[in-house]
Amino acid sequence: MKRHGANREQIIELLEHEGGVTEQSVRKVSGETGVPEADIWGAGMFYSLINQPGKRVRVCDGLTCQMMGAEQLAEDLKESGKEVERVICLGQCDRAPASLDETMNLVTYGKTTHISPENSDLPMNLGGAEDMAWSALAKAREMGAEAVIEELKAAGLQGRGGAGFPAHFKWSSVRQQVDQERYVVCNADESEPGTFKDREVLLRRPHLILEGLAIAAHVVHAKDIFIYIRGEFTNEIASLKKAVAEAEAMLGDVTVHIAKGHGAYICGEETALLESLEGKRGMPRLKPPYPTEQGFRNKPTLMHNVETIACVPSILRRGGTWFQEQGRTEAGSKLYCISGHVNNPGVYEAPLGITLDELVELAGGYDGNPNSFSPGGASSGFLPMKYRDLPLDYKSLADAGSMLGSAGVVVLNDTIDMAQAVAWQLEFFERESCGQCAPCRIGTQYLRRQVHKYLETGTVDSLKMTSDVSWEMEEGSICGLGMVAFKPLQTAQEHFPEAFQKRSEKQ
Amino acid sequence: MNEVIGTGTFEIELNGKTVKARVGETVVEVARREGIDIPTLCHDPRLDPAGACRVCLVEVEGQRRMQPGCAWRVNEGMKVTTESPRIQRHREVLYGLYQADHQLDDAGLPVPSANENQLRSLCEKTDVVSLEPVEAPRRGRDHDVNPYIQFNPDLCILCARCTRYCDEVEAVSAITLAWRGGETTISTAGERGLLDTSCELCGGCIDTCPTGALIEKKAPPLVQLQAKPVKTTRSTCNFCGVGCQLDLHEQGGKVVKITSPPVGETLNDGNLCVKGRFAYDFINHEDRITEPLVRGEDGELHPTTWEHALQVATQGLLKVREEHGADALGFISSSRCTGEENYLMQKLSRAAFGTNNIHQCAAT
Numbered sequence: 091m092k093r094h095g096a097n098r099e100q101i102i103e104l105l106e107h108e109g110g111v112t113e114q115s116v117r118k119v120s121g122e123t124g125v126p127e128a129d130i131w132g133a134g135m136f137y138s139l140i141n142q143p144g145k146r147v148r149v150c151d152g153l154t155c156q157m158m159g160a161e162q163l164a165e166d167l168k169e170s171g172k173e174v175e176r177v178i179c180l181g182q183c184d185r186a187p188a189s190l191d192e193t194m195n196l197v198t199y200g201k202t203t204h205i206s207p208e209n210s211d212l213p214m215n216l217g218g219a220e221d222m223a224w225s226a227l228a229k230a231r232e233m234g235a236e237a238v239i240e241e242l243k244a245a246g247l248q249g250r251g252g253a254g255f256p257a258h259f260k261w262s263s264v265r266q267q268v269d270q271e272r273y274v275v276c277n278a279d280e281s282e283p284g285t286f287k288d289r290e291v292l293l294r295r296p297h298l299i300l301e302g303l304a305i306a307a308h309v310v311h312a313k314d315i316f317i318y319i320r321g322e323f324t325n326e327i328a329s330l331k332k333a334v335a336e337a338e339a340m341l342g343d344v345t346v347h348i349a350k351g352h353g354a355y356i357c358g359e360e361t362a363l364l365e366s367l368e369g370k371r372g373m374p375r376l377k378p379p380y381p382t383e384q385g386f387r388n389k390p391t392l393m394h395n396v397e398t399i400a401c402v403p404s405i406l407r408r409g410g411t412w413f414q415e416q417g418r419t420e421a422g423s424k425l426y427c428i429s430g431h432v433n434n435p436g437v438y439e440a441p442l443g444i445t446l447d448e449l450v451e452l453a454g455g456y457d458g459n460p461n462s463f464s465p466g467g468a469s470s471g472f473l474p475m476k477y478r479d480l481p482l483d484y485k486s487l488a489d490a491g492s493m494l495g496s497a498g499v500v501v502l503n504d505t506i507d508m509a510q511a512v513a514w515q516l517e518f519f520e521r522e523s524c525g526q527c528a529p530c531r532i533g534t535q536y537l538r539r540q541v542h543k544y545l546e547t548g549t550v551d552s553l554k555m556t557s558d559v560s561w562e563m564e565e566g567s568i569c570g571l572g573m574v575a576f577k578p579l580q581t582a583q584e585h586f587p588e589a590f591q592k593r594s595e596k597q
Numbered sequence: 598m599n600e601v602i603g604t605g606t607f608e609i610e611l612n613g614k615t616v617k618a619r620v621g622e623t624v625v626e627v628a629r630r631e632g633i634d635i636p637t638l639c640h641d642p643r644l645d646p647a648g649a650c651r652v653c654l655v656e657v658e659g660q661r662r663m664q665p666g667c668a669w670r671v672n673e674g675m676k677v678t679t680e681s682p683r684i685q686r687h688r689e690v691l692y693g694l695y696q697a698d699h700q701l702d703d704a705g706l707p708v709p710s711a712n713e714n715q716l717r718s719l720c721e722k723t724d725v726v727s728l729e730p731v732e733a734p735r736r737g738r739d740h741d742v743n744p745y746i747q748f749n750p751d752l753c754i755l756c757a758r759c760t761r762y763c764d765e766v767e768a769v770s771a772i773t774l775a776w777r778g779g780e781t782t783i784s785t786a787g788e789r790g791l792l793d794t795s796c797e798l799c800g801g802c803i804d805t806c807p808t809g810a811l812i813e814k815k816a817p818p819l820v821q822l823q824a825k826p827v828k829t830t831r832s833t834c835n836f837c838g839v840g841c842q843l844d845l846h847e848q849g850g851k852v853v854k855i856t857s858p859p860v861g862e863t864l865n866d867g868n869l870c871v872k873g874r875f876a877y878d879f880i881n882h883e884d885r886i887t888e889p890l891v892r893g894e895d896g897e898l899h900p901t902t903w904e905h906a907l908q909v910a911t912q913g914l915l916k917v918r919e920e921h922g923a924d925a926l927g928f929i930s931s932s933r934c935t936g937e938e939n940y941l942m943q944k945l946s947r948a949a950f951g952t953n954n955i956h957q958c959a960a961t
């Protein structure tokens with residue numbers, strides 16, 4: 091009955107502390123918090139890091155890791171006597187294949203990662219030193235809230251979490267709400283397959299994030315900041331905690347809370363994230379109302395992706411116009427993650443609107459003969475190489491039937507069977523659908539099954555109803571997961587029809 | 598769940614017709630009042646709208662996406678369309694997806710259940726797209742030995758009406774959604790049987806289930822229900838003084854099931870407690886006393902008339918008063934009595950027998 095409350099907000103963390111969801115742990119947490127046992131069980135069972143207690147190795151099955159032999163790695167580990175679980179993209183595509191050992195420590199088997207070299211003219215400048223003086227916060231206090239928002243507007247800052255929504259609208263909207271209890275939330279759940287940019291910001295520039303959040307809290311009058319960070323990010327959590335301790339004096343009366351995710355991609359969706367923060371199953375809410383109106387604890391909430399918020403300090407330090415000019419076809423610089431068949435996978439800060447060819451040049455060139463690329467995570471589908479000169483920005487990619495999304499660019503060379511690549515992506519969506527609405531819950535299962543059937547039997551008939559189902563997923567789903575989960579199949583069928591023709595035998 | 602704007606009543610346009618609407622109403626509420634049928638599955642007026650089954654999607658002018666009519670609140674001048682080629686196609690494919698995740702009969706329709714399967718009714722009326730089954734790995738609780746409530750996961754559409762009812766109406770929270778995606782199912786803490794949970798066995802979950810995935814264990818199975826006519830009689834529950842209305846389902850001269858009248862029709866608003874819904878075995882029980890009995894000199898009970906029985910009781914009571922005084926008597930009325938009956942009981946105690954020793958068993 092009690093929908094909100096401090097006790098309920100703790101339950102997932104308490105379950106983790108007890109080693110995961112068991113009858114005993116649920117009873118204990120219920121006793122400690124007063125939350126009904128069934129609610130604790132139901133919430134806990136949603137999260138894959140705690141719903142099956144026990145120690146095991148987790149091997150990533152994200153697209154890049156699959157391309158780089160994660161299947162074999164999992165087999166080898168099993169053979170060596172380990173218990174192995176396949177898990178969704180761990181955000182280590184640049185070092186693929188990746189895994190977490192029994193104690194949740196990262197073990198990677200691929201290359202070492204690359205970042206753009208230090209350059210103080212880059213807004214994010216991953217390679218640069220941290221500005222521990224927080225001069226942008228001081229400036230924000232001086233300028234006043236409205237002027238800060240004006241600067242964001244001049245900067246043309248778009249949300250870097252995937253949707254590209256202009257940031258200044260959200261800041262103004264929260265400020266306009268009648269309710270004075272407001273929250274700032276940072277979305278550090280980065281789980282879109284192919285994406286690992288927030289990871290580098292968290293590791294290298296945590297002060298940039300905290301300063302950005304402090305500015306946001308100042309502008310919207312929030313006293314509490316919540317950073318929701320995916321639980322697999324052990325090193326990143328440590329980095330963040332250290333920075334929070336260092337920033338205590340600067341933060342003043344604002345409190346930073348670090349909340350861990352527990353293994354659910356959907357909790358990156360903003361309203362699912364809020365449900366999760368409230369100790370519930372991460373099922374997205376209906377929108378409207380938007381988080382800016384009714385967010386965390388149903389109060390006005392400003393939520394941003396890690397990268398978006400980390401852009402804010404440099405915008406204030408050097409001006410909105412300066413930031414805007416860092417872009418080419420759209421405003422600002424952008425962190426592009428690139429992985430797959432390129433020589434130096436990593437995170438490169440480049441003008442928004444850079445082309446694939448230029449980006450791959452930064453990343454040391456193509457590995458093999460490129461056949462396709464996925465420009466912005468699993469949700470963006472696959473594009474053919476004829477788009478190698480297309481600006482990788484929000485509008486151009488949307489016009490091409492794809493999206494920039496999280497800018498997790500994966501290059502696939504001609505050794506990869508496109509139908510197989512599609513199957514990998516569909517497996518991901520099937521597993522990560524929250525299950526709340528039928529178009530997505532049943533649609534993702536249907537598409538994955540039919541593509542597997544096609545791969546097994548080679549019959550084109552298996553795929554004949556997939557476009558109807560895809561149409562309904564887009565039209566009928568509640569949230570952005572279901573609305574795009576068919577994209578890998580749809581785009582691959584459109585651009586690589588030869589990969590979906592009748593096959594004689596199992597490939 | 599969009600914002601409520603303005604106050605009082607105003608006009609909206611529903612399928613091209615101007616109709617009156619009130620602040621805070623949803624599209625489904627206005628449409629139903631106007632006699633326009635918007636199908637729903639996860640909607641129960643007693644619960645907060647979930648908008649999850651997607652069956653009630655309508656087109657709202659100015660909105661790019663179709664919106665759930667059960668949750669979308671009207672405001673002045675809003676233009677809503679409930680039938681269009683887009684909505685029709687949406688239903689055809691959506692129902693097809695539901696069918697791909699449902700137990701089907703030989704005709705390819707969702708199987709009928711002992712309780713109504715509304716998904717079947719919707720599919721019957723629609724040119725549903727046919728899809729191969731998805732065979733979701735969904736767990737039930739076969740080991741649950743509770744005597745009243747049966748869950749069949751193969752008929753469950755995960756609308757979460759039961760879990761929301763258990764939480765929002767009963768405040769019991771015995772059942773929950775568990776797992777996620779295609780594995781999502783209705784569960785309990787530790788997947789225990791309902792008897793080992795906070796469940797009060799009110800059966801409200803059965804009542805709200807739109808597909809007959811939850812049924813009364815004690816009620817006859819579908820084949821038996823279909824074999825002979827079933828007559829329903831509206832009655833008042835006599836287990837307590839609240840006066841909940843119930844519908845007695847009678848077959849072959851016996852009550853075989855009890856349900857609540859539909860939501861909104863009677864004061865109990867679709868709700869019943871475990872006694873009202875399930876405790877009807879006494880009606881035909883062999884131990885049931887069906888006539889007045891008086892204990893004879895031989896120490897055994899003998900059938901008699903009401904008149905004689907009351908006479909014997911009166912004499913006995915008067916005798917006690919004569920020998921030991923009025924305060925040697927005490928009167929206790931049953932919790933099944935109404936207010937009027939309780940009033941009469943105290944009158945009997947005070948006026949007829951002259952003692953204030955009067956109590957009502959529900960008071961303690």
Ligand SMILES: Cc1cc2nc3c(=O)[nH]c(=O)nc-3n(C[C@H](O)[C@H](O)[C@H](O)COP(=O)(O)O)c2cc1C
Pocket residue numbers: 248249250251252253254255257277278279280281282355356357358359360361393394395396398399569570571
């Ligand atoms: C299925 C899904 C997953 C998402 N995952 C993330 C994520 O991991 N990180 C993130 O920042 N935003 C994610 N988003 C986007 C958020 O919903 C939200 O738009 C974003 O956090 C807003 O911040 P921004 O304006 O700074 O982009 C996701 C959206 C969807 C639909």
Ligand code: SF4
Pocket residue numbers: 356373374522523524525526527528530531567568569570571572573
């Ligand atoms: S679209 Fe998928 S993930 Fe989103 S609410 Fe529906 S079932 Fe959940």
